[in-house]
Amino acid sequence: MKKILVSTASLLAISALPALPALAQEAAAPSRDGGYGLGREALPEEVAAWDIDIRPDGAGLPVGSGNVWDGEGLFIDYCSACHGDFGEAVGRWPVLAGGFGTMESEDPVKTVGSYWPYLSTVWDYVHRAMPYGSAQSLTDDEVYALTAYLMYVNDLVDDDFELSNENFLEVPLPNEDAFFMDDRAETEYALFSAEPCMSDCAESIEVTSTASVLNVTPEGEGGATEATAEVEVEEEATVVEEAAPEDTGPDPELVAMGEGLFRQCSSCHQIGDGATNRTGPALVNIYGHPAGMQDGFRYSPAFTEAVEGGLEWTDETLAQFLANPRDFIPGNRMGFRGLRDDEEIAAMIAYIRAEGGE
Amino acid sequence: MSDNKPSATRRQFLGGAALAAGAAATGKLVHAQAADPLITELQPWQQFLGPGVDAAPYGMPSPFESHVVRRNVPWLTADSVSSVNFTPLHEMEGIITPNGLAFERHHGGVAEIDPADHRLMINGLVDTQMVFTMQDLMRFPRENRTYFLECAANSGMEWRGAQLNGCQFTHGMIHNVVYTGVPLRLLLEEAGVQTNGTWLLAEGADASAMTRSIPMEKCLDDCLVATHMNGERLRPEQGYPLRLVVPGWEGNMWVKWLRRLEVGDQPWHHREETSKYTDLLANGDARRFTWVMDAKSVITNPSPQAPILHGPGPTVLTGVAWSGRGTIPRVDVTLDGGMNWHQARMSGPSFDKSMHRFYFEFDWDGSELLLQSRAHDSTGYVQPTKDQLREIRGENSIYHNNGIQTWLVRENGESENVEVG
Known part of the structure; x- marks a missing residue:
């Protein structure tokens, strides 16, 4: 049993120090040897109910299976309203399929096939958060089938493919190797820590880009010139509230x-x-x-x-x-x-x- | 009405104000042409009684401040339930974000949870898998700490050029509040982390069941399991009754409605740390686990939503700065697009990984200005330009844009989001 604790002895030593207001203000809340004895042990069925996460090595996957064919039907029923019949997406909802070869372009399309590094993420996310507005309502086999369908629409498997906990690790996602650990400390911090220029720093300075050209800021945000319009809207809202008719229809x-x-x-x-x-x-x-x-x-x-x-x-x-x-x-x-x-x-x-x- | 949103009355008065400003520039007092009726005539509030102490059991801002609200950019996301709104930085002072103005980001809407029904579970590589009620958690020692929370996508719309007109939209995915919470370390000690427990998965109780992997070293360092913000219980939209506080690190990791902490021996690579919150570079490779928020600043006044209305003369420039790696001992400000810089005056408490307030007072001569601010943090890091960032990362990163912001102020005092080169 390993506990990371500050020993009682060292705590006493700290409290015996002469008063240093600044330090006292920032002192950490104390640990207690053996813990505070608060909370209770979790029951195995409680852990099982909440411990739903899946890892890239397959840890957490339940026994089950589902095929592309069943996945397609489920996808049309539960997902296509937002993601389109083939994962191409409706409106601004996430695109789930395609986008191969776009990661270096001006308009990268990040999908399960083109960007996501691990298939386990698909299973985990669909299971924990989808369908949108009815989370955790799919059976394990349905999640396998939907995952299989997303592999199919991303050209990773054929239409007769069945995904299960047994073969889950057999089809790696193509973009896995593109990811690497944050390296800002090595590539940026030294570069961005030089004492900067304070005067006569450039020969000339010109405006190269302006936001008003795009005109995508929500209206009513323009500042002083909008103030009058905003007040009018508020007044109108008040009137509507006062004039709201009594609801004589439904209960x-x-x-x-x-x-x-x-x-x-x-x-x-x-x-x-x-x-x-x-x-x-x-x-x-x-x-x-x-x-x-x-x-x-x-x-x-x-x-x-x-x-x-x-x-x-x-x-x-x-x-x-x-x-x-x-x-x-x-x-x-x-x-x-x-x-x-x-x-x-x-x-x-x-x-x-x-x-x-x- | 605030000072930069003139009402009809105030507008009538503006003629006089401009006159006064002109005089201020020359250092001479003006003489009023006519007596101010607001002084010479009896006003209603001077005569009649106002509401009593029963009128507002939970107080709200003055109705004249009703324009000070969080705002949404509807085209950004498919749906307002999984979306974000923005803190009105241009209307704020000091360093603390009022609870009702703290920006929101949800992935499945705001979960409504009775604290009596809330549980926090710790499972995985621990000696004892545990369950805590809110009552249990309130019996642990707690700490008070002021931290900023910035979404990694803050300023994400500005990678390719100036896009949104207002610091609320370019920089408003941030808030800074005083948290009260139990150190995460104490809860992990209670369960007993096993020697191979090097990672923690934090999970929310909302309909998105948000998850993020956090290295154990950070968990044992300064993370809090918070119950309060700015002296009152967390707001529902901020994770009531329980949220994780991960100081200095991207906001997505501060899991709201926190229900479960799992200890493991490797990261989980869940959706929010693979598909999202990874930084795509120009060559198609992507940085992952870019947790720290680097030093950043923005001038909040003047700015596109807060133009200069008073004409030439004494002018207060102010803004905020922060760093996920420490404090902000210094901010530089330029009025000419970066040709010449001046050290701003810092004001207000300087806490680790908290927002800082700066001021620069100057006499505006009424000519066009190109305003920028540049934060220095306690590690010696200096906020880079957007071009410096693009040179290393390209334009597809979405996240972690901490480049220097430029506002063009025109001769009429209006302001616009621009870039300079």
Whole structure:
């Protein structure tokens, strides 16, 4: 048993020193021989529940397997809404495939295949944090299958490949050797520690680049000239707050519950006034209206077919869709497993009514 | 309204202010043309009673300061739940960041955790795998330390040239607060780190289950497991009820909502230390484990969001500086783009790995200025120019851009983010 401790004797020696205010102020919190006896021993099942990390040497991988074919189906269901069907990404969500040979270019595309050094990172991350908004909901075999699919779309394996804990270390990622330990201490610190010039340091100095040319700073940040506009916005906001009508529609308690539940939707959907289409369509005037009416949103063929068939959003249809989006409209792109609980479904519908308009 | 955001009333008054400034430049007092009604007329606040002590059980800033807020750059990220906002450095003074203004970076939104439901586990290569409640943790000896936390991607948008107009956006992924916390060393001693325990994995309880590998030497040196910031409990967005403090090292390692510490014999190479937070160089190779934040500074006033509104005459230039390797004994300032430099005046406490405040007072003659600041840290390191960094690292690094920032101040006092050569 090794403990890194300051011995009691040396502690006593420190406290016996004459008072030195500066030192006393910065004295470290004391260690105690044998510890403080606080906390308790973790049970094996508790450690097992939380100890989910995977290392490049395969440490931590559970027994299991999954193939490219199954991975593709899972990827379409749970990942493609953000990452695209083949890992090419939607909008600014991470690109997961391709990008080979771009690391030295002006626009490097860092993907699992082109940049990531270790496959274990894929398994670990997908398992701990994905799908986005429903973390740790995939089975181990599903994570193997998704990892296999990401290897496939990065041209690392064929379409009949099956990944398991047995063969996990057999396919190294191509960019592993590009990584090296931080060397700033050797390559930069001496160079950047010279006494700098203080006067007449250059013959001429010219502006070589300006931010205003790009015009990408969020509006309303320009300083003094924006002050008046900002005040007006604030006043408007106050008026809206005062004029807010009483909610005579859905049950406020349900709406509040729905608002909490909506967090799992908000990565893809904006709702209400000012909502814009993102990964999912804006949710404006949904309740009581025909489905699929958001201008500019590219609905899936399956969803479009349902719309053409006259789908309208009512309590019944919303409830069915929210309970199991894939069963209700097979082939639609919403990457969400569905709400299982009737109260949650009622709350979500109430929130969509209240916030999204009727 | 702050001094650089004139209200209608203040704007009416500006004529007089400019007159006064002109006089200040010549050293003579002006005579007012008409009496100031703010003095000669009775104002409402002089006459009527204000709110009592029950009005604000948790106090908020004056409504006239409502523009002093964290701001987001929507196009930077796909989604505001896994995103970042920015500290309004141009509106701040001193060295401490108020809790409500400390920038946020989440990967799965803000976890809401009742401290009664929170647990911290230590597992792996220890003599006893352990679980602590928040109550347990509050019975360990604790320390108070002031540290900056800077995201490694701070100024990351500026690698290829001047891009964002405002120090909030170019440098606002930083905050500096007083932490109260238990030394990580004490918790590791409680579990008993085995001799081959050379690395620690810190893990968060949020929906991203954030993880980072940290060498044991750092863990036993100065890391804290913090419960408080600036005298009150951590804010939810800063990891309430428990966050790791890794002084001087990149912010991503300061795992929030800290739930687990695993001791191991090698690093884990997780997503945030491979795919992200590695520094791609021009030749396609990438530095990993670039933990330390090198010395850096920025002038916060004047700056694009804080133009000079008072005209020529006495002008206060101020800014902040910090280093992950020590203190900042000196900052140099130039008004002419680096031709000539002046030593700034440091003011406020100088703590290790904490933000420092500097000032440079000068009489502005109303001509165009090219402002820069250059930090020196206690190791002798001098903040490099952006070109010096590019020469070594190229333009694809994203992270660890600590190059010198330039603001162009025009004759009308407005300011812009530029680069000079």
